Every structure is written in C-alpha cells, then in structure tokens.
Amino acid sequence: MSIFGFFTRTRTAPVARERLQLLLAHERSLSGKSDLAVILREEILAVIAKHITIDREKVKVKLDRDGTISTLEIDIEMPEVVAVKT
Amino acid sequence: MAKVLVVTSGKGGVGKTTSSAALGAALAQAGKNVVVVDFDVGLRNLDLIMGAERRVVFDLVNVVQGDAKLAQALIRDKRVETLSLLPASQTRDKDALTPEGIERVINELREKFDWIVCDSPAGIERGATLAMRHADLAVVVTNPEVSSVRDADRIIGILDSKTAKAEAGEQIEKHLLLTRYDAGRAARGEMLKIEDVLEILAIPLLGIIPDSEDVLRASNVGCPVTLHNPASAPARAYAEAARRLMGEMVDVTLPIEKKTLMGRLFGWKVA
Numbered sequence: 418m419s420i421f422g423f424f425t426r427t428r429t430a431p432v433a434r435e436r437l438q439l440l441l442a443h444e445r446s447l448s449g450k451s452d453l454a455v456i457l458r459e460e461i462l463a464v465i466a467k468h469i470t471i472d473r474e475k476v477k478v479k480l481d482r483d484g485t486i487s488t489l490e491i492d493i494e495m496p497e498v499v500a501v502k503t
Numbered sequence: 504m505a506k507v508l509v510v511t512s513g514k515g516g517v518g519k520t521t522s523s524a525a526l527g528a529a530l531a532q533a534g535k536n537v538v539v540v541d542f543d544v545g546l547r548n549l550d551l552i553m554g555a556e557r558r559v560v561f562d563l564v565n566v567v568q569g570d571a572k573l574a575q576a577l578i579r580d581k582r583v584e585t586l587s588l589l590p591a592s593q594t595r596d597k598d599a600l601t602p603e604g605i606e607r608v609i610n611e612l613r614e615k616f617d618w619i620v621c622d623s624p625a626g627i628e629r630g631a632t633l634a635m636r637h638a639d640l641a642v643v644v645t646n647p648e649v650s651s652v653r654d655a656d657r658i659i660g661i662l663d664s665k666t667a668k669a670e671a672g673e674q675i676e677k678h679l680l681l682t683r684y685d686a687g688r689a690a691r692g693e694m695l696k697i698e699d700v701l702e703i704l705a706i707p708l709l710g711i712i713p714d715s716e717d718v719l720r721a722s723n724v725g726c727p728v729t730l731h732n733p734a735s736a737p738a739r740a741y742a743e744a745a746r747r748l749m750g751e752m753v754d755v756t757l758p759i760e761k762k763t764l765m766g767r768l769f770g771w772k773v774a
Contacts, residue, residue, distance in 0.1 A: 433723035
C-alpha cells in the first residue's frame with residue numbers, strides 16, 4: 418500500500434456492512450416462510466393455468482432486492498396459438 | 504468432457520468458499536463454462552462471496568426435490584458470462600439432500616458445463632460426503648497450521664474411500680491448496696513449512712495463496728478475488744492454480760514478503 422493509496426483507497430468495509438444488513442433483514446423476515454418464491458409461483462401459475470395452457474418449462478422466476486424495493490419477476494412464455502380454455 | 508471438482512478441507516474457516524469462488528471465476532475467465540455449487544445447506548455463503556445474494560430464488564434443495572428446474576435455479580454471473588452459481592438452501596438442513604437427487608443434478612450439470620465446482624461444507628458428515636460423492640478431482644484446502652493439516656489428512660482418507668470413483672476402484676485426483684500463507688511468519692520459522700505440509704499429506708501442490716487483505720476486500724464487496732483485483736498476489740496465485748487444473752504446467756510461485764516504505768517504518772506488510 419503506497420502512502421497515496423492509504424488515503425485514496427475506497428473502503429470496502431461499509432459495503433460489507435450494507436450488504437449484510439440488507440441480507441439479514443430479508444432473511445429474518447422470511448424465517449418460517451422459507452419457500453415463498455415456490456408458493457407464489459405455484460399459486461400464480463395455478464390461476465393462469467385455469468385460463469391458458471402454459472408450458473411449465475418456459476416459466477422464469479427472477480428476484481432482485483435493494484435497499485427499498487424487492488421485485489419478483491415471473492416471466493411466462495405464452496404458446497404461439499393461445500389456447501384459451503373455456 | 505465435464506469435470507466435477509470438489510473443494511473440501513474437513514476443517515472450517517480455512518478458505519473453501521473463497522477458493523471455490525476464486526477458482527471457479529478463474530476457470531471462467533479462461534473461457535471455460537463453469538458452475539459453482541454451494542453444498543453448505545443451511546449455512547450458505549457462496550452467494551454472498553460471489554455477490555449474488557440478492558438474486559437467489561431457487562436453490563439446490565428445490566432442484567433436488569423437483570420443486571424447480573435446474574435452469575431456474577442457476578444464477579448467471581453479471582461480470583463473467585461463462586460463470587454460474589447454484590446456491591444452497593438457507594432454510595433447510597442437509598437431510599434435504601438425497602444421494603439420488605444429487606447424482607441426477609450433477610449429471611444434468613455435466614451436460615451444460617465444462618467445470619462443476621462443488622463447495623463442500625466443513626466436517627465429514629453427510630453434506631461433505633455428498634459434495635465429494637461424484638467428484639473426478641478434489642482440491643484439499645489447508646492452512647499451514649497443525650489442526651487443519653490433520654483434518655486435511657482425514658478428508659484425504661475419506662476421498663479415497665467414500666467417493667463414487669473410489670468405490671469403483673479408481674483413483675480420485677487430489678490437489679493441495681495451501682491458503683492463508685504468511686511469507687513473513689514462514690521466514691521467521693513461526694509457521695509450518697510448505698515442504699513439511701507436502702511431506703505429511705503426500706499429495707501434489709496446486710498452489711499457495713498468500714494471506715492478504717485483498718481477499719477480505721473482495722469478500723466485502725461480493726466479488727471473487729480474481730475478478731476484483733486480478734493483479735493482486737492472491738488473484739495471481741488462484742489464476743495459476745486454475746491453469747494447473749486445466750492441465751498446464753505452471754511453476755508454483757512462492758509468495759515472498761514485500762514491505763513498503765510505510766511498512767518498513769511501522770512494521771506493516773503486504774502479501
């Protein structure tokens with residue numbers, strides 16, 4: 418570490434602190450509700466499957482969290498000819 | 504053909520997860536298709552070290568139990584395109600993994616990737632034996648310190664008896680990765696010597712990773728050290744180790760103590 422590096426180096430510890438706080442707050446809030454993503458996906462798919470035939474292989478679930486918002490993204494590929502159930 | 508690599512040690516805290524992330528990233532940086540799999544069910548950390556903790560939706564247990572498809576659980580690294588992570592479950596325990604389920608997942612991964620890096624939990628129980636079960640080769644991580652060398656010896660014995668390869672009468676390839684190596688303390692004779700560790704464990708040396716602040720900085724920000732600071736001593740040592748895993752003949756670089764001006768004045772050192 419050079420003398421200049423000592424003053425200019427970005428501190429990584431605050432980043433670590435922030436990442437941990439965010440992660441632990443999330444994990445504590447989820448204790449007991451471990452498979453929320455699985456449950457949400459199953460219930461949402463069940464509702465859609467009532468009306469449209471969907472291929473379960475073509476369902477993508479993505480999650481992203483930051484300090485203020487979390488997003489759960491469920492991407493369902495529709496069949497080319499939408500088979501609407503009656 | 505795909506290679507399954509287990510990173511194991513017996514003892515906890517010697518650097519398995521750091522090494523799994525760094526070796527996996529180094530192999531991917533060399534153009535290989537790599538997945539790192541966290542086997543530490545209930546105490547996952549590879550996601551945090553790789554900076555993907557906010558993107559975990561499904562995990563290894565969901566895939567083993569058939570609740571999610573493999574493709575849905577894999578997390579693609581945002582920095583290296585050919586690097587993926589299969590996270591462990593944080594809420595279940597190791598009993599949620601079955602030998603048959605693991606075999607199915609490993610076979611499926613073999614079709615998609617060149618390298619499958621399995622980050623083993625500490626210990627010699629179910630989680631550790633399942634992580635090594637289907638390995639073609641093993642990286643045994645140890646520190647130059649008596650208890651981790653003893654545990655490494657124990658894990659070598661288990662690799663030679665409880666893996667699928669061993670049971671089929673084949674030899675599992677084993678490599679020693681010496682981590683947290685402090686050149687200054689070695690020079691002062693305060694630490695087990697590399698030659699001594701190698702003589703005791705009698706397996707080939709894959710690399711020596713110097714004890715370095717760069718490793719801590721990389722884990723603070725959630726980035727494998729080979730990506731965070733590729734020019735740093737530990738990153739170079741991991742990159743060399745990865746080249747050796749790919750079959751290249753590379754001489755092992757011995758970390759030497761470098762002191763800066765400030766270090767000479769105040770006794771600080773950098774690896």
